[in-house]
Amino acid sequence: MSNKIQYPEMRAQVVTSLRSLSNLEHQRTRWGKLSEDGAYYDDLDLNVHVFYDDTMVLPDPVESVGSIITTDEVDVLEKLNSVLEPIIDELGDQPDAAYLAHPGWSAVVNAAADAVQVLERNGGDPQV
Secondary structure, X not given: OOOOOOOHHHHHHHHHHHHHHOOHXXXXXXXXXXXXXXXXXXXXXXXXXXXXXXXOOOOOHHXXXXXXXXXXXXXXXXXXXXXHHHHHHHHOOOOHHHHHHOOOHHHHHHHHXXXXXXHHHOOOOOOO
């Protein structure tokens, strides 16, 4: 896989954000909280920025094929975008708790879990 992906560091960010988005317990217990040593922080905003701004694998994953993802990862990321983007459009800058309480949030968690599975099958996080 390393010869197919131009930016493995960016892919690592995508995989990390997908893992965060796919784990409801992590979201409930870690989002919005700084670790005791101050070295770790996670929230929805950070993950959304990874997908839409930093790596731009969303909203159009096809544009990231070869640089960050492989062709067979496009469908699962399109599915994630199809459930995540409407909730972002609806809720905007509301707190993470509003997202977690949204009736469509479980579809986001499930789509992210499906995406993690596919990306891990294809080599996951090349930094690990």
